[in-house]
Amino acid sequence: MGGLNVSTENGETFSSISNIFIDDFMAEANGDFVKVYIYLVRMFHSGKSFQISDLADHFNCTDNDILRAIKYWVRADVLGFTYDGSDNVTGIILKELKANPKIKNKRRKNIDITAIMSVKDDDNESVSDVAEEEAEEDSLDQQPRVVPSKTKATKARIEAVNYDENLQEILSQAEAYFDRTPTQRDIDAFIYIQDDLKFSFELMEYLLEYCADRKKMTGSAIEKEAIEWFKRGYTTREQAREDIALYRDLYVKIMKNLGISNRIVPTPSEQKYINKWIYDDKHTDEIIVEACKRANLAKPNAATFPYVNGILDSWKKMGVHTAGDIAKADEARYYTKKDDTKGKGKNDELSEVVRKLMG
Numbered sequence: 001m002g003g004l005n006v007s008t009e010n011g012e013t014f015s016s017i018s019n020i021f022i023d024d025f026m027a028e029a030n031g032d033f034v035k036v037y038i039y040l041v042r043m044f045h046s047g048k049s050f051q052i053s054d055l056a057d058h059f060n061c062t063d064n065d066i067l068r069a070i071k072y073w074v075r076a077d078v079l080g081f082t083y084d085g086s087d088n089v090t091g092i093i094l095k096e097l098k099a100n101p102k103i104k105n106k107r108r109k110n111i112d113i114t115a116i117m118s119v120k121d122d123d124n125e126s127v128s129d130v131a132e133e134e135a136e137e138d139s140l141d142q143q144p145r146v147v148p149s150k151t152k153a154t155k156a157r158i159e160a161v162n163y164d165e166n167l168q169e170i171l172s173q174a175e176a177y178f179d180r181t182p183t184q185r186d187i188d189a190f191i192y193i194q195d196d197l198k199f200s201f202e203l204m205e206y207l208l209e210y211c212a213d214r215k216k217m218t219g220s221a222i223e224k225e226a227i228e229w230f231k232r233g234y235t236t237r238e239q240a241r242e243d244i245a246l247y248r249d250l251y252v253k254i255m256k257n258l259g260i261s262n263r264i265v266p267t268p269s270e271q272k273y274i275n276k277w278i279y280d281d282k283h284t285d286e287i288i289v290e291a292c293k294r295a296n297l298a299k300p301n302a303a304t305f306p307y308v309n310g311i312l313d314s315w316k317k318m319g320v321h322t323a324g325d326i327a328k329a330d331e332a333r334y335y336t337k338k339d340d341t342k343g344k345g346k347n348d349e350l351s352e353v354v355r356k357l358m359g
Helices: 019-028 031-046 052-059 063-075 113-117 123-141 155-163 165-178 184-195 201-213 219-232 237-257 268-280 285-298 305-317 323-340 346-358
Strands: 079-083 089-094
Touching: 031 052, 031 063, 031 089, 052 063, 063 079, 063 237, 063 285, 079 237, 155 165, 155 184, 165 184, 165 201, 184 201, 184 219, 201 219, 201 237, 219 268, 237 268, 237 285, 268 285, 268 305, 285 305, 285 323, 305 323
Parallel strands: none
Antiparallel strands: 079 089
16 A cells, blocks of 8 residues: 555644654653644644643643643643743743654554454553553552761862762852851761752752752751651752742742732742642642632631641542532532431521522
8 A cells, every 4th residue: 555645624823843853752651741733833823822721721721731731831842831020920832843862763664444444353462561661651650759868078078069060059159049058967967968968069050059049048947948858859959940840830829819919929838838738748739728718718818728638638538630520529428418417407407598698
């Protein structure tokens, strides 16, 4: 059978997709992630601006689903961000793609339609094997990183700081940010971050910039932030910057839905709660935001992070993972309360129904 050509009917316009994306990136990605990338290419060719919510509406999914797809392509070095002077994301960049090293040495063959039509059921076995291998890899990637314990730096290591050019540069920058000479405790923190957490010079430099911008001006505070970055798996400056930009979007949603309008950055104690919800409890952005909405409805202008934490803890015990699970939990709670109203007077029961409708 001869080769196949592709043409358009009636001169309809199309968006161009990089062949490298099709050959090297598309096959390994989640189908929904591919849809988001193709739509972003479409928006590039149209020259139109958009909001994340526009994409979510188009694909009938949540904002968090879109952000998850964008985050995947950023980590794959397919997408990037543009920023303003305050490190706020202003746009998305379609990066120049390079061949994926995982498959760059594989032979690519011309498509044989007859071969496709005669695929045997036995071939499904190999596809299943590949899927199982990928699932195992994903599960390994999702394992929490064990934070190395901090040991006291030896006298030899402390003396070696004077000959460590990277660490000397970091300490020089820290002195400028702190407006004081770093203490031995500060130096110990940076030694731990470099030696045990294995931060590169560029990542340590951005960590210092990030903490200085948030008035975290001690070695211990910077060390705590470094541990959080280690848990998140940051290994490069760009990865940290882009990932933090995505989480900043969640911060804005949390503060907005709690009715906090005078600031967008949570306090350190509030960030502890958020980190617990994300990393320990594994709640999605959608679940967290919904809990904030309900907390604000229950206590307008007085909702607190502990109150939200109580809602999320109760949902976790009930096995809530999605919006659908919340609906089921609400239904179960409604019928439980309905049973409790049996035996009450009609006025009491009516009051309970009104309270339910209003609440």
